[in-house]
Amino acid sequence: xxRTLAVGLTIVTVTALATPTTAAPDPARHPARGQAVLTNxxxxxxxxxxxxSEPSGAALGTAPVNGVTPPxxxxxxxxxxxxxxxxDGTFDVISDNGFGTxxxxxxxxxxxxxxxxxxxSGNVDVLGGITLTDPGxxxxxxxxxxxxxxxxxxxxxxxxxxxxDGTYWIGDEFGPYLLHFDRAGRLLSAPVPLPGVxxxxxxxxxxxxxxxxxxxxxxxxxxxxxxxxxLEGTVxxxxxxxxxxxELDVERNRFTGTRWxxxxxxxxxxxxxxxxxxxxxxxxxxxxxxxxAAALVKRIYLADKRDRDRDGKLDKTLVADLLDxxxxxxxxxxxxxxxxxxxxxxxxxxxxxxxxxxxxxxxFPSSSGRTPGKPDDNELITIRxxxxxxxxxxxxxxx
Numbered sequence: 575x576x577r578t579l580a581v582g583l584t585i586v587t588v589t590a591l592a593t594p595t596t597a598a599p600d601p602a603r604h605p606a607r608g609q610a611v612l613t614n615x616x617x618x619x620x621x622x623x624x625x626x627s628e629p630s631g632a633a634l635g636t637a638p639v640n641g642v643t644p645p646x647x648x649x650x651x652x653x654x655x656x657x658x659x660x661x662d663g664t665f666d667v668i669s670d671n672g673f674g675t676x677x678x679x680x681x682x683x684x685x686x687x688x689x690x691x692x693x694x695s696g697n698v699d700v701l702g703g704i705t706l707t708d709p710g711x712x713x714x715x716x717x718x719x720x721x722x723x724x725x726x727x728x729x730x731x732x733x734x735x736x737x738x739d740g741t742y743w744i745g746d747e748f749g750p751y752l753l754h755f756d757r758a759g760r761l762l763s764a765p766v767p768l769p770g771v772x773x774x775x776x777x778x779x780x781x782x783x784x785x786x787x788x789x790x791x792x793x794x795x796x797x798x799x800x801x802x803x804x805l806e807g808t809v810x811x812x813x814x815x816x817x818x819x820x821e822l823d824v825e826r827n828r829f830t831g832t833r834w835x836x837x838x839x840x841x842x843x844x845x846x847x848x849x850x851x852x853x854x855x856x857x858x859x860x861x862x863x864x865x866x867a868a869a870l871v872k873r874i875y876l877a878d879k880r881d882r883d884r885d886g887k888l889d890k891t892l893v894a895d896l897l898d899x900x901x902x903x904x905x906x907x908x909x910x911x912x913x914x915x916x917x918x919x920x921x922x923x924x925x926x927x928x929x930x931x932x933x934x935x936x937x938f939p940s941s942s943g944r945t946p947g948k949p950d951d952n953e954l955i956t957i958r959x960x961x962x963x964x965x966x967x968x969x970x971x972x973x
Contacts, residue, residue, distance in 0.1 A: 804817055
């Protein structure tokens with residue numbers, strides 16, 4: 575069913591997050607030691623579009639994909655690959671490069687959407703959003719569109735953070751670049767490349783990073799002075815399964831040269847997102863490429879830059895297995911234990927010292943991790959951790 579929602583960047587006050595009324599808990603079922611608990615569930619239907627927008631999906635052909643037939647009359651609200659918490663209970667989310675590849679995403683407009691999950695009903699409202707543009711000709715290469723609206727063929731945006739002045743920083747995978755946008759989505763300065771690292775799509779050539787393996791996760795430090803930017807892929811010549819975590823000086827608009835190493839549990843895995851807990855620690859989503867029953871690794875680790883074992887890599891502690899969340903109250907009518915079995919889980923943010931919000935990138939219309947043959951919705955869940963994070967108070971206050 576096609577769902578169309580109102581646009582316009584309207585800000586509303588939303589009731590504080592609360593657990594919906596569900597079936598009575600099973601007294602015989604208790605979370606295992608260290609097991610995170612599902613506390614809320616909401617979903618935005620896969621076939622949700624920006625009304626009155628432009629056609630999209632022309633390069634997908636006309637054959638049905640998971641029962642959905644392209645092309646589309648409007649722009650889909652899909653692919654949440656980065657998420658920011660707002661002070662009124664809403665969230666800003668970015669859609670990534672479009673329909674999966676650079677070649678098929680020239681008619682997908684890059685956008686920041688504002689959404690409001692209503693956990694009591696299990697619904698998600700789309701309140702509006704802004705389209706990303708480059709009116710000042712900051713991009714160093716030709717764009718698809720003469721009007722300087724940015725598309726999925728120009729950039730593959732995967733991560734987002736926001737500084738105290740309300741401007742956005744967005745991580746891209748085609749450079750990889752960090753990009754600075756004002757509150758209206760206009761590019762403020764030339765993209766900041768990562769010195770010595772180039773993806774195949776980078777016009778500078780001589781790539782040493784895999785395609786679509788750039789800045790999958792960026793997060794602002796608690797003091798707001800630096801951004802930590804984590805690559806999704808291993809740079810050629812580095813140890814297999816190691817990812818560079820790079821530091822950017824926000825005021826100077828350049829990388830400092832300081833970096834750390836994040837070690838994947840297996841070189842075949844990937845990261846999905848990261849969020850700062852304090853100056854030394856961050857939460858990182860680590861995942862395999864499986865979906866549905868084939869999904870085996872979907873985890874959140876607490877990573878620590880202080881490297882107490884002195885192996886040159888961030889220390890890691892598992893805080894949540896997203897394929898084994900306790901759900902004794904059957905929140906959202908879901909099973910116990912609850913599984914979040916999506917190919918790409920690319921959003922995590924901190925709501926309080928023990929509660930996280932997590933969301934998937936549904937890769938519309940391609941992914942079908944929840945129900946085979948049916949395109950995945952954009953699902954948003956909150957989970958309660960077994961232990962307190964002891965996060966920096968500035969992180970808990972940040973909006």
